[in-house]
Amino acid sequence: MTSIGDGAFGGCYGLTSVTIGNSVTSIGNEAFYYCSGLTSITIPNSVTSIDDYAFYCCSGLTSINVDEGNTIYDSRDNCNAIIRRASNALIVGCRNTTIPNSVTSIGDYAFYYCSGLTSINVDEGNTIYDSRDNCNAIIEKASNTLIAGCRNTTIPNSVTSIGDNTFCFCSGLTSITIPNSVTSIGRSAFACCTDLTNITIPNSVTSIGNSAFCDCSGLTDVYCYAKNVPTTNSNPFYGSSYNTSATLHVPASSIESYQSVEPWKDFANMVAIPESLKCATPTITSANGKVRFACVTEGVEFVPTVTCTPNQLQNGNELELGGTFTVSVYAVKDGYDNSDTATMTINMSQMGDVNADGEVNAADITAVVNAILGKQ
Secondary structure, eight states: OOEEOTTTTTTOTTOOOOOOOTTOOEEOTTTTTTOTTOOEEEEOTTOOEEOTTTTTTOTTOOEEEEOTTOSSEEOGGGOSSEEETTTTEEEEOOTTOOBOTTOOEEOTTTTTTOTTOOOOOBOTTOSSEEOGGGOSEEEETTTTEEEEEOTTOOOOTTOOEEOTTTTTTOTTOOEEEOOTTOOEEOTTTTTTOTTOOEEEEOTTOOEEOTTTTTTOTTOOEEEEOOSSOOBOSSOTTTTSSTTTTOEEEEEGGGHHHHTTSTTGGGSSEEEEEOOOEEOOOOEEEEETTEEEEEOSSTTOEEEEEEEOOGGGEETTTEEOTTOEEEEEEEEEOTTEEOOOOEEEEEEGGGTOOTTOSSOOSHHHHHHHHHHHTTOO
């Protein structure tokens, strides 16, 4: 026997072990597709061709080994994976895989259907991928894209996108919070995460790929903080409970937009997320030797700061006459977010005799600064 054909053992859930003879040279597409009972595999020296999908959805695999004499593939450093020597591409992995430093690429679907995966780590010396912040995931350094995750993954704030199929079939994943750094969620990123009940999507996300959350049958709540409705092209929630029992939580100011766009409008329930109030940005005016603050939000308190450039200081404690200083102020109020900061640059020569002592001198500067800071 020289080859294992396409789909030869596809769907053989009861297959628990297999010995590949030394005469076999090729393993075809989906040859062991969905062999979830298969726990270990050894690739003999004779094998020179393995299709990328040969061990697709083999969720029970815990051990993978390539005989040392194989000139095309290896399992270097006891990595529990299959690596293509010429390209240093990891093409088949399992729940116990450790990715060696020498790997430069990870093939399509290499961690697909690893439903039991609880820990993922990339060695610190790897220049292409990392597992920064002990995130239990694989991140492509160049693009800050999370490409493989597990039930214990915490998505770091530095990640900007979640790749295709990243958490696909991660059945142990129960909830996920996506940080504000993420702008896109890839195709089938969380597909078939049957235990996933809660999703938090930040305001930064602008696009969600096809079938991103399809077949998430346990889904109960989706919190989407994006004020602009993310584009989806097609239904990312297909096959989930989104239109029968799940609740979509969206910003109150955007609820009408979500109610008019598919698939968002088809959620069984939609409720508004109360948006926190924010103090209006104060205004600053300067006239007749006084600096005044105002805010359209009633009942605020002002928090001012006065600064000047070092070359305007004389002896470290006096502001040079005719110089300038900058006033910054923001407004605060209980139950409100702080306002944005307003700034104004003031020329002292325009302030005049502030303290009305008949002279324009350093005392006038002191009087202005103390008045701004509430010291008199």
